[in-house]
Amino acid sequence: MCPPDTDSENVFLREKNGNLYYVVRNGKGNGRKESWYRIKDSEKDLIDRILEGKKQILDEIVEFPCMNPECRNKIKMTKEQLEEFFISYKKKYDMVVFPCCSKECRDRLLEIHGGELVCRNNKNQ
Numbered sequence: 001m002c003p004p005d006t007d008s009e010n011v012f013l014r015e016k017n018g019n020l021y022y023v024v025r026n027g028k029g030n031g032r033k034e035s036w037y038r039i040k041d042s043e044k045d046l047i048d049r050i051l052e053g054k055k056q057i058l059d060e061i062v063e064f065p066c067m068n069p070e071c072r073n074k075i076k077m078t079k080e081q082l083e084e085f086f087i088s089y090k091k092k093y094d095m096v097v098f099p100c101c102s103k104e105c106r107d108r109l110l111e112i113h114g115g116e117l118v119c120r121n122n123k124n125q
């Protein structure tokens with residue numbers, strides 16, 4: 001079970017006919033290839049433990065300072081939420097979002113930065 005060094009985004013776990021496989025995707029577009037590596041039964045436990053450990057890490061609460069420089073509040077979220085927060089907005093809307101503890105802080109932050117930023121969901125508020 002040693003897939004070649006590759007971008008973690010291109011590695012998947014797949015189940016087929018009761019067997020577990022690492023799937024490594026190479027190339028792009030039409031030249032895309034998938035290599036399947038069977039995971040032995042004896043290695044399944046290890047995978048389970050790794051996945052469980054990963055889940056625990058993602059469940060950890062992190063504190064993030066409110067982006068309003070005048071505010072000292074901290075926003076609590078799990079690492080998973082935090083990752084989701086930054087990555088998904090960047091991917092879906094190609095914009096970076098700044099976490100604020102409240103609507104007031106967000107408004108204040110926009111004010112500081114000229115108030116020209118448009119928040120899609122809050123346009124009419």
Ligand SMILES: [Zn+2]
Nearest residue numbers: 066071101105
């Ligand atoms: Zn705040």
